[in-house]
Amino acid sequence: MTRIEQREQTRRALLREARRLFATLGYGGVGLDQIASATGVTKGALYHHFTSKADLFGVVLAQVQAEVGDAVAAAAVAEPEADHWDQLRTGCRAFLVASTHPDVRQIMLIDGPAVLGWAQWRALDEAASGRHLEEALISLVAEGTIDQQPVTPLGRLLSGAMNEAALWLAESSRPSDLDDAWAAFDRMLEGLRIP
Amino acid sequence: MTRIEQREQTRRALLREARRLFATLGYGGVGLDQIASATGVTKGALYHHFTSKADLFGVVLAQVQAEVGDAVAAAAVAEPEADHWDQLRTGCRAFLVASTHPDVRQIMLIDGPAVLGWAQWRALDEAASGRHLEEALISLVAEGTIDQQPVTPLGRLLSGAMNEAALWLAESSRPSDLDDAWAAFDRMLEGLRIP
């Protein structure tokens, strides 16, 4: 095993255990010694790969965000013949489903803004899934499907609505809640559409 | 000065300084010694009034939530002759404006869920302003102004949309952003209304 391979392997293992522990215990509930020992290394190795606890969390968060973003993009690509409107809908539904998963809930929705600050959190969100949302809205404004308006505030409203709905869904146990939340969100979207 | 007066005075002073520091530096950026010395007491006094740092933060958060809830209620009461629909709109606008203030932003929107957990945060939100929102939605469903549907997921969607919009507004500097965000939110509300 060459050195660069060993390095990557250790780094991946650290990220895997960090994500697992951050997701189950929350950022404040996990110590760096705990992450290191779960990985089978010491804290020295951790600080060789990451500059701080927040930095490690940031990389984990970026990874989670990227997965959610990929899920959204995959859902949109899955039906290439659909129009922009239906691509927005399927993308939003994919985002809602993905955000309900426990890792995403704790790391991205709860701890993310508090640990990294809202500005940095937003930058990661923008790079991962927010970008897709704004692009979709721009297309819809351009083709006249929704009112001419600045897309950034509208994107924030929709994103915040889905985030909060995902937090609520992850807490609730009734299976029908997902359908109810999606129906309500879909009604909201439909209300934006010019008849 | 009687003992009970002295106690209340110290407690209020602690809460005042804690709120100020939590709002400016964030929960993780403030130490209990810092709060105590800013108040002019020692950490012993702090632990005599609050069981933990999270407990102190929880009381501060409840106070902030109550202020926001009062602002929403006051805005609705300010125009008693308006119908339920316009009362919802003015309430939402009051919430959006109040949530943009720095204290509310940092304490209620960013640190709140991470420090207390989402369930407890939601309970405080429900008691303060979420209740008003759900009651308004129930009235609107009952009178047929919006579609028959479960109000809880819809309330979560609207609440999350406003929270995220408030975070975005507090970051941005253009004065027109508030108008844009409100216009977008108002369009969303209007879309829910049965013609």
Add this chain to the structure above:
DNA sequence: TCCTTCGCATACTGTCGGTATGTGAAAAGT
């Protein structure tokens, strides 16, 4: 006036994020 209560201070401990330094093996140079 004595005793109890209690609001708060003082002094201490354990944990944890972060740093400084050591070490042995892999890679590079000659």
Add this chain to the structure above:
DNA sequence: ACTTTTCACATACCGACAGTATGCGAAGGA
């Protein structure tokens, strides 16, 4: 082939901070 350098990690340590145990002095009741 031998030396030197690099580097991935371990070990040992420090400071900060949340939390605790205890002491004290004044208020309030008996």
